[in-house]
Amino acid sequence: MLLETVGLTKRFGGVTAVDRVDLGIAQGRALGLIGPNGAGKTTLVNLISGVVPADGGTIRLSGSDVTGRPAHRLAALGIARTFQGVRVFRGLTVEDNVLIGRHTRTRSDALARLIPRPRSAIDADRARALSLIDRVGLGRRRAEVLAGELPYGDQRRLEIARALASEPLLLILDEPAAGMNPTESAGLRALIGSLLVEGLTILLIEHDVRLVMDTCQRVAVLNFGRKIADDVPAGIQRDPVVREAYLGTEAVA
Numbered sequence: 001m002l003l004e005t006v007g008l009t010k011r012f013g014g015v016t017a018v019d020r021v022d023l024g025i026a027q028g029r030a031l032g033l034i035g036p037n038g039a040g041k042t043t044l045v046n047l048i049s050g051v052v053p054a055d056g057g058t059i060r061l062s063g064s065d066v067t068g069r070p071a072h073r074l075a076a077l078g079i080a081r082t083f084q085g086v087r088v089f090r091g092l093t094v095e096d097n098v099l100i101g102r103h104t105r106t107r108s109d110a111l112a113r114l115i116p117r118p119r120s121a122i123d124a125d126r127a128r129a130l131s132l133i134d135r136v137g138l139g140r141r142r143a144e145v146l147a148g149e150l151p152y153g154d155q156r157r158l159e160i161a162r163a164l165a166s167e168p169l170l171l172i173l174d175e176p177a178a179g180m181n182p183t184e185s186a187g188l189r190a191l192i193g194s195l196l197v198e199g200l201t202i203l204l205i206e207h208d209v210r211l212v213m214d215t216c217q218r219v220a221v222l223n224f225g226r227k228i229a230d231d232v233p234a235g236i237q238r239d240p241v242v243r244e245a246y247l248g249t250e251a252v253a
């Protein structure tokens with residue numbers, strides 16, 4: 001397993017947002033994470049990416065216990081994510097937003113800051129940033145546009161480019177298709193497929209259940225912080241417990 005959680009738990013006051021969740025994602029696979037609003041999906045991702053500390057349980061990355069590591073350490077170890085509410089640097093260009101993602105992987109200790117990076121390394125970073133901007137479908141012509149001027153769907157794609165710039169082992173996407181039109185979400189589906197072919201491991205939170213079923217080899221379902229199902233997509237679709245959890249909200253079609 002590239003990522004494994006055992007008994008992961010997070011409480012906010014009286015609410016147990018994530019309740020003893022066991023999760024595993026095999027290297028090179030995509031795990032879909034679905035569940036009704038407030039089920040604990042984002043909190044679970046916040047725990048895995050070190051944004052909030054766990055109250056209990058264990059997180060293992062490639063077999064190593066990384067529980068309690070802060071977000072920047074986990075980023076350096078290869079966990080990259082996007083946020084449910086887009087977080088781009090609105091006053092910076094598209095290209096600079098992607099370059100910032102790159103820096104989670106480049107050396108940033110005091111010594112590294114004293115030694116100027118060679119021109120060739122800077123050019124290589126820029127070339128990589130431009131190719132990522134293309135890859136997520138933004139088009140390198142917009143590299144110099146301010147991120148805040150992009151339409152919402154494009155800001156979401158920019159976040160993915162920034163996450164990919166760190167060359168992660170695990171890419172976590174929190175509702176990437178929200179605010180995307182059908183053409184954009186078809187592009188997202190193709191992008192996820194091509195990333196998997198290259199061996200990336202993906203955790204995908206999405207309300208677009210179709211997108212999850214089409215792109216993920218396994219799907220876990222959260223409800224009130226508990227994992228209520230974990231199966232291949234076909235198994236999830238016919239699971240009566242899952243159908244019950246979604247009743248009155250949306251169909252797992």
Ligand SMILES: Nc1ncnc2c1ncn2[C@@H]1O[C@H](COP(=O)(O)OP(=O)(O)OP(=O)(O)O)[C@@H](O)[C@H]1O
Binds near residue numbers: 039
């Ligand atoms: N910082 C916080 N402080 C207090 N309660 C929180 C906090 N973050 C989340 N919660 C609560 O934890 C529960 C899980 O929320 P979370 O955002 O993880 O759900 P979600 O599955 O991502 O929902 P959605 O589909 O709406 O994004 C909710 O009851 C929420 O109100």
Ligand SMILES: [Mg+2]
Binds near residue numbers: 041042043084
């Ligand atoms: Mg959420």
